[in-house]
Amino acid sequence: MCGIVGAVTDRQVQNILLEGLRRLEYRGYDSAGMAVIAADGRLGRQRAVGKVAALEEKLQASSLSGSLGIAHTRWATHGRPSEKNAHPHQSGDKLAVVHNGIIENYEPLKAELERDGYVFHSETDTEVVAHLMAREAARRNDLLSAFRHVVTLLEGAYALAVTHADFPDQIVGTRRGSPLVVGVGIEEAFLASDPLALLQVTDRFIYLQEGDLVRLGRHGSVEVFDAEQQPVKRDSTIFEHGDNAVSRGEYRHFMLKEIFDQSQVITHTLEGRLGERHVFPRILGADADELLSRVHNIQIIACGTSYHAGMVARYWLEKLAGIPTQVEVASEYRYREVVVPQGTLFVTLSQSGETADTLAALRHTAQKGGYLASLAICNVPGSSLVRESDLTLMTQAGPEIGVASTKAFTTQLVSLLLLTLALRQVQHGDDEVQARLVSALRGLPQLISRGLALDSAIEGLSAAFADKHHALFVGRGTMFPIALEGALKLKEISYIHAEAYPAGELKHGPLALVDADMPVVAVAPNDELIGKLKSNLQEVRARGGELFVFADENIALEEGEGIHLLRLPAVDEFIAPILYTLPLQLLAYHVAVLKGTDVDQPRNLAKSVTVE
Structure with missing residues (x-):
């Protein structure tokens, strides 16, 4: 969502930081800025x-000269998009901070700082960090010591980078629930929320672990401290995949690359949005708690693949x-x-944010009124859908070049599950179900990787379809939209x-189509409907149909004549729709x-359907 770039070098950093921000534009943002410490010790800042x-x-009109600086692209969570809310934030004229994520306890911290005489100039939670750092740096006369203390005061998910004119040779940073990597150069060091931001200057990276603190210094100095604030060595690795986010790389087609991107982009979609036991409701904005507490009905509007994501979400929203x-x-x-029930949230889904039918529905709703608010779940910041909605939740899929949507679909599903859990949190509070699903979401990227490891086996199955002209897909519950x-x-x-x-509808007509030339694909997670699904599959076999079943590894199903079975890892029933999308x-x-x-x-077909 947001993007951080930092650099400590012996050369001018303005253009390095600017290029880093360009490479992070895919993540979604509404403003950008940078702060640079000049050779004379002054801190300069530009925001837009x-x-x-x-x-x-x-910057062309008034450049920032210096060899140390930090930069940021922001997506609004606390405070509307405006220059005063853009990062970096300052405390006085010496300290600047950039921040990804959410500081959950910023309100009591802000009240404490205001009692101490600090004046706030923005509506953000980030400015709290700037003032805390300024106060502690003055008390301790050591930037790292001050930073170590300040992070113990913060609750939430965040990545931070801080620079101070009184300490002009260092940048300090940390990550908790939001990624941060160190770029290792020759006699220079860099910091970013994504290695893509730094590939123009280095291909060697240190991936900071949860809770790590880092200090970058001159001549490529990098010091890392673990969550216990003890010095630790983190190995650097070479970035293997090149620096072009819209290149096929080693893949034959963009579609295949984007299928295999899904573990990474789901990681991006989750970053900064999960607490220990719950989802942060403020992923939808600073006032989301109050708004979500008034939601009593939901209307989801979408087209094509996005419509299928909405169908899955209906099961989640009603059950969870x-x-x-x-x-x-x-x-x-x-x-x-349309009859609009009181307290209805109007949710639109679109990869591009320019889908004509979805936009028309949103505009029709805005004219008619009656909805509590509109929420866009979208992959393109600055799109019409995002600009015209009251609330937004960015899917973080990055550029999707293939017309057939893959990673945009699964990140929509993840975003819809985050919305569901945020609503559950606000309206019902913490509970063990929510904690279980937050844990399952944390493990989802690794589960996705395991699912993609079945690629060769699925390639083998595909030969059975090459000469076919028709196919049926079946599923039950949340698996019906996945079958669609x-x-x-x-x-x-x-x-x-x-x-x-x-699957239960087969006997009401579609069975008439089943024969040896009509392959039937079934998705079979280990849920409460698996017994009924097995009966439906027997109906297909009894009529000579050839079955291709993607099933949970723990289900008692056997391959045999006319039954081809591929096992998927065991998965929580609410996460299953995301995993079972992959083999299809x-x-x-x-x-x-x-x-x-x-x-x-x-x-x-076109990627973005901008006509009705």
């Missing part, structure tokens, strides 16, 4: 609302948060008379006609490759 280009214009939820295709929504998504992926890029049904994406990809279609740019 909007794109990094707006900051660059300011106890909130009645409706999901509707955007192109249909505004052409009927699997069918959509297959038809989008392989041009095989594919349909999906709730890979199946569609490999079938399309076998059929020789244009995987990344299938016929008749």
Whole structure:
């Protein structure tokens, strides 16, 4: 979401920091800024609302000279997008700080600092850190010592970088729940929230661990301290994948690269949003707690893949948060008379934020009124959907080049589960279910990697589809929307006609289509409906249908004639829709490759549908 860049060198850092910010633009932001310590010891700062280009214009008019500095791209959580709320934040004219994440206890800290005479100039939680650092640095006359003390006062998820004109040869930083990496150069050192920001200056990185503190100094000095504040050595690694986020790299197609990106982008989507036992409601903004407490109904509007994500979310929102939820295709929504229940949150989903039907539905709603607020879940900051919604939750998928959405879909699912848990937290408080799911979300990136390790096995299965013209996908509960998504992926890029049904509906018509030439794909996690799903699958086999089952490793199913089985890792039932999406994406990809279609740019389709 937000981006941090820092540099301690023997050369001018302004352009290094600026390029770092450009490379972080994919993460989502609404303002940008940088602070640099000049050779004469003065701290200079420039900030701008909007794109990094707006900051660059300011720097062209009034540049920042110096060889040490920090920079930031911000996505508003506390305080509206404005220059006064943009980072870096200062305390006096000597200290500057940049911050990703949320300081949960900033309000009592702010009240304490105001009693001590500190004046606040922004609406952010970050300014608390700036004043705390200024106070402690004056008391201790040591930047690292002050920083060590201040981080013990903070609660929440954050990454921080601080510089001070009285200590012009060092930058201090830390990470707790939000990533931070050290770039190791030749006689110089760098700091960033993502290695992509620094690939123009180094390919060697130290990935800081949770709770680590770091001090960067001159001549490439890097000192790391663990969560117990003891000196520790962290090994550096070479970044292997190049510096172009929109390059296919080692992959044959963008779609395959983006499928394999999912572990990383889900990590980005989760960063700074999880506490020990709950999701931070303020991921939606500073006043989210109060707003979410008044949500009694939810209306989700979306198209295509995003619509399937909304269908999954309905199960989550009703079961976990106890909130009645409706999901509707955007192109249909505004052409009927809608009755809006009191306390309804209007949620739109879009990868691009420019989907014409979804935008039209939002604008129709804004004219008609009656909704509590509008929330956009989107992958593109600055898009029309984001600008025109009351609240936003960015999915952090990064650039998605393939027309058939993959990582944008799974990050939408993650974001919708975060929304669900934030609502549960606000309306029902902490409980063991929420703590269990927060733990499961922390482990999700690793689980995704295990699921992607099945790629070769799925490639082997794909040969059975190469000469087929039709396919059925089935699932129950949250797996029905995942079956819909699997069918959509297959038809989008392989041009095989594919349909999906709730497995229990097979006997109400679709069984008439089943024969040896109609492969049936089933998704079978180990949930409360697995017994009924097994019965549905027997109906298919009894009619000569060939089954391809993606099943939990603990389910008692056996391969046999006409039954092809691929085992997935055991997973929490609420996380299962995200994991079970992966094999369906890979199946569609490999079938399309076998059929020789244009995987990344299938016929008749566009990435962003901006016409009705």
